[in-house]
Amino acid sequence: MKAIFLIHCPDQGGIISSVTNFIHKAGGNITYLDQHVDEEAGVFFMRLEVEFSKGTQPMGMVEERFDKEIASTYDMQWSMHLSTTRPKMALFVSKYNHCLYDLLIRYSTGELKADIPMIISNHDTLRPIADQFEIPYYFIPVSRETKEEAENKQLQLLREKEVDFVVLARYMQIVTPRLIKEYPNKIINIHHSFLPAFAGAKPYHAAFSRGVKIIGATSHYVTEELDAGPIIEQDITRVSHVHKVNDFIDKGRDLEKLVLSRAVQLHVNRKTMVYNNKTVIFT
Amino acid sequence: MKAIFLIHCPDQGGIISSVTNFIHKAGGNITYLDQHVDEEAGVFFMRLEVEFSKGTQPMGMVEERFDKEIASTYDMQWSMHLSTTRPKMALFVSKYNHCLYDLLIRYSTGELKADIPMIISNHDTLRPIADQFEIPYYFIPVSRETKEEAENKQLQLLREKEVDFVVLARYMQIVTPRLIKEYPNKIINIHHSFLPAFAGAKPYHAAFSRGVKIIGATSHYVTEELDAGPIIEQDITRVSHVHKVNDFIDKGRDLEKLVLSRAVQLHVNRKTMVYNNKTVIFT
Amino acid sequence: MKAIFLIHCPDQGGIISSVTNFIHKAGGNITYLDQHVDEEAGVFFMRLEVEFSKGTQPMGMVEERFDKEIASTYDMQWSMHLSTTRPKMALFVSKYNHCLYDLLIRYSTGELKADIPMIISNHDTLRPIADQFEIPYYFIPVSRETKEEAENKQLQLLREKEVDFVVLARYMQIVTPRLIKEYPNKIINIHHSFLPAFAGAKPYHAAFSRGVKIIGATSHYVTEELDAGPIIEQDITRVSHVHKVNDFIDKGRDLEKLVLSRAVQLHVNRKTMVYNNKTVIFT
């Protein structure tokens, strides 16, 4: 059985040695270890993949002992994830279908190792795609008046299905602080610009008007400040004077799909950690 | 003899036909033609490379006739550049040597087809490099008190040597409106960020603090608004959480060199036109 | 009505002037012109987009006159394409679904301006996807014994539906000289390597074994020599020692999709010309 450990704590000597010793004695074989020290902040980060052979103790006991013997000593914040557990992901969409399609295809081919118990939308437009892939689709209209009620419905659905994280696949609504509080660093957004350039609405129009030679897309965790959360992944593509706004939008779609799906994969594979509004992205 | 024509005028039917007819009758062979229509602004842009065989009329007469017969009809702004004329370029530097070295090496190998009558600096630091390449170096200190006097000296030098355009190769001073007015769209700057993100001072520090996954560099013509002039060229490189500010600066140096030298080459080869604070970049 | 002209002929003086004059007199407004001279081969290439206003003569007559007055004078090979005519594209697939999905989504959103009268496959695996998008699916098994019979069926279908060009969207069979002869420079393949490196079978395995740091994908027109036809588009992605063959394959899928769809778009938009086993790709 494979387990992934994500750890961060105040930096100090001996951590790696203590952790790897513990794993070794617990019958685990480390197949991957990566660590990072943020020297400015004095914080140590580590990601481990460990293969536990069958005859070993129950994983619950490993967790308990690790917490007592190691984590408490070094004041760690940590989590352990078994490869047998697939995280549950909710998709929020509006009318654009490209990111939705892209994620559903990766899901259907098994490339994306998450479950998708629901798609939530403020429009009924993309229901046929949900049907194609046999994912439950919930149409929850959002207007200024119904915003709170809509949010209640969303939260209820997310709780019912024990959703682990949310992906805003070009969802054209600002999510509320309540949802963000319930899913801290667990809501992934795709913004169609090279943040921090062109935050906010209509980034392709703004990029066109500035005359840039490169456009980008940015996937980030959602925080209360709009388009200012920890960046997970970015990518770019070249444009020139021959491209109009619509060409930016066309080229941008491919960028958005790729950048969002890479970010989702990183999250699903437990390769992201957040600290001080930045991410550590393990390889 | 090769001549390059750069033309822009209000868009209307028949321009290409009229221009190419004129060239053909004047004994020229068009070896390159590229055109662009900015449909929003209703402006037509064209770049032509023309080979005139020897027996033909003097180029001065071609210019005069083109102006009378074609340019005035279509209300053109235009220029003709002979391949025998190398533009004169002044380099402004402070203490960083990487962009200066890069341009001087391209100059010395003949890759950059411009003359460099002077390097002007507000420090004496880089004089030895100027000496290596045998370029006159003028040390003109700039302080708040001497700013106007320094500018007078700069302008006098530029005029004396009939400098055509100015390259700010990491010159750490803001150039004055007077200089900009004398060299409109003829001062090329390199900014060490992916503009419009991180305009102003210390862009690498700002990028690091925001936790971006990609950094960039931007070369643009200088206008009165800081870091807001028409963009000529941009490029980017990936960074990650393992990189500190100093790594950003190291990686950025290579970007800055390449982006600035590409922009300078485009300018020297008459491949740039400016309109509405944007550039048309011909291939 | 918009028409696209594609022209190539022996290089000589006066071609652009003659062509643009003709267009102007025929009541056309040139909205795009790009030309290229292959100096080694002495060949001139040109692509024009022309807007003909309503009151003008029938397009058939324009074609006839152009052929008589211009094309014959300059010994041109040329074609004219009306923007009202969508080319008909046949998709050949085997078991991989990613390129198929990608093209069908672009088709369904209107981004890809072609008709798709058929999907032909040597397996029945991907029929459900064809059904999702309501495209006729023909399962034509291919074995060594049935190869000729299968080819007959394929050709019959292509002719019946008047297919203009064929896209091999990871079709795992070598197409026969007969098909190639019937569709010269009209069969587009995607090869999952950075050609000419790793031509032939299993390129990801070969790339892995060589220890490359970058993998690629190449879309090209199919000629009789395997993986050696004119290259339309290529792109790459970085890999490292941490990636196994399966990671190459995963990363490669995204590359293959993008590179193939870009090549198909270039072909559909009449932006490709072939000469001497190379392509001219207009912007």
Place this chain on the structure above:
Amino acid sequence: MKAIFLIHCPDQGGIISSVTNFIHKAGGNITYLDQHVDEEAGVFFMRLEVEFSKGTQPMGMVEERFDKEIASTYDMQWSMHLSTTRPKMALFVSKYNHCLYDLLIRYSTGELKADIPMIISNHDTLRPIADQFEIPYYFIPVSRETKEEAENKQLQLLREKEVDFVVLARYMQIVTPRLIKEYPNKIINIHHSFLPAFAGAKPYHAAFSRGVKIIGATSHYVTEELDAGPIIEQDITRVSHVHKVNDFIDKGRDLEKLVLSRAVQLHVNRKTMVYNNKTVIFT
């Protein structure tokens, strides 16, 4: 004092734990640890950066104890490098100056932390550049008749100055098996193509003739088989039908410089390990 450990050995359980324990007990603080398992080959690779505080035992003793207590147990091949020791690098050049300039500038600014006791060339052309940077320049002509004698002189110089590794900065001669044997995985070459495509002579001409849309450069360790050694770094740039062979060469120069200098930096910073004709490149 900072020390870098490079280790590889047959993969087995407990290695990381044993090594990190040893370091911890020896008074070292691990500031960087990266490891890799080549599962196919069953080989474990590790790179450590360790800060030893002043009061600790002499480093020679640490080395001796590590060898006895750890390395022998796990059958390790390993090396320890002190950050106080700068490797000695010899540059071999012919007539091209761009890679030479690039490395010397990085050396002179302190970005490249190696010493350069000599430049060896089969031509006298680049001596003035060596003089600019005050590096000894040895002109050793090579012809078919004098090849062995020339090699003797080269080897003698390399030994005299205790050179650690050799960089072929566009050296246009094939180095001999004798030199390769003396510097196994310690001779770095830059090849001006995207290997394995276009190995051998005149790769830009071959790429042009094939009509590729992307050209590349590859830096690799030199082995006896030409252009087939372990790849350290590759990069690419786009080309199109408008570019002639000379444009490929111009664009290639910038690629070659960057790729070679990145490879040299990786080697100098002890971030490369070689196994089975491939490299492990640590971050």
